[in-house]
Amino acid sequence: MLILLLSLSIPLSIHAQETSLISWNIRDFGKTKSAEEIESIAKILRDHDIIAIQEVVAGYGGSQAVARLADELNRKGSKWDYSISYATKSPKYKTEKYAFLWKTSKIKVIEKGALVAELDSCVYREPYRMRFEANGNRFTILNYHSRKYSEQPEVEMSCLSDYMLNHQDENLILAGDYNLPISHQAFNILEENKFKACLNGDKTTLKRTCENNNYLNHAIDNMIYDSIKINVTDCGSIDIVQSCDRLHDIRMLSDHLPVYMKFQ
Incomplete structure (x- = not known):
């Protein structure tokens, strides 16, 4: 009986020490999101510990939408x-804003959020960095939305790679919409320095139309982490569409799937 109890307690202990991060480009996250849509978004996100959101509207309604989501x-x-x-x-x-949301029972803020000003001459939208602690471990998340694929986002990734390599002591996670597949050579330098991507070619954007249940488009949302400092136990995208007849309604929330990573 003692052996059985010990074997049952091990996975529970491991699970308790996990931190779950979810990242989502929520298209035009602002005043146009209805109360019903905010509730749907909250249901998708509520089981995670930290939420990173891209494409918060910079004008009136963006900050209010984040507050409405937190309330929900x-x-x-x-x-x-x-x-x-x-x-x-x-x-x-x-121009956009970013947002972080976190469960106060599991996550402690070590350093308040700030846009990375030293990158503003190189990127269209400076990443939003914030430093957290969970289960006694500290890490910094860069919340990031790159320029469009047609505007050479690899230029931005070169600058971001330099920044990440110069701040490896901070245990960095780059979460967001890269507008590049992880197979692009722009990520090679990070891979050579022991950074890994959570997803490997998983498509995360939504087509406008759907045939034969084929509604996924580009593999551009991801998370990159320091594989020496972080042990990833699970990662993936959340298929909130599942069938063609839901595509239109889901696209009202966003044209991207959320991606998540659980780590120790």
Whole structure:
């Protein structure tokens, strides 16, 4: 009986020490999101510990949408806090905000969020960095949304790679929409320095139309982490579509799937 109890307790102990991060480019996250849509988004995100959101509207309604989401999450069994970035210093019509939300019972903020100003001359939207602690371990998340694929996002990734290599002591995680597949050579330098990608070619964007249940498009959302410092126990994308007849309604929430990573 003792052996059985010990064997049952081991996976429970491991599970308790996991931290779950989810990242989502929620298209035009602002005042146009209805109460029903905010509730749907909260249901998708509520089981994770830290949420990183890209494409928060920079103008009126973006920050309010994050507050509405936090309020909805607070109704679902856990206490949440949140942080919203300033608007990025971007070319016209490309400015956004980012947001982090986290469960206060599991996550401690070590360093307040801030846009990475030293990258603003190289990227369209500076990453939003924030430093956390969970289960006694500290890590920094860079919340990032790159320029479009047609605008050479590999230029930005070169700058980001340099930044990450110069800050390896911080235990960095790069989460967001890269607008590049992880197979692109722009990621080679990070791979050579023991950084790994959570997803390997998984498609994460949604087509406008659907035939034969084929609704996924590009493999561009991901998380990159320091494989020496972080032990990833699970990662993937969440298929919130599942069938053609749901595609239109899901695209009202976003044209991207959320991606998640569980780590120790």
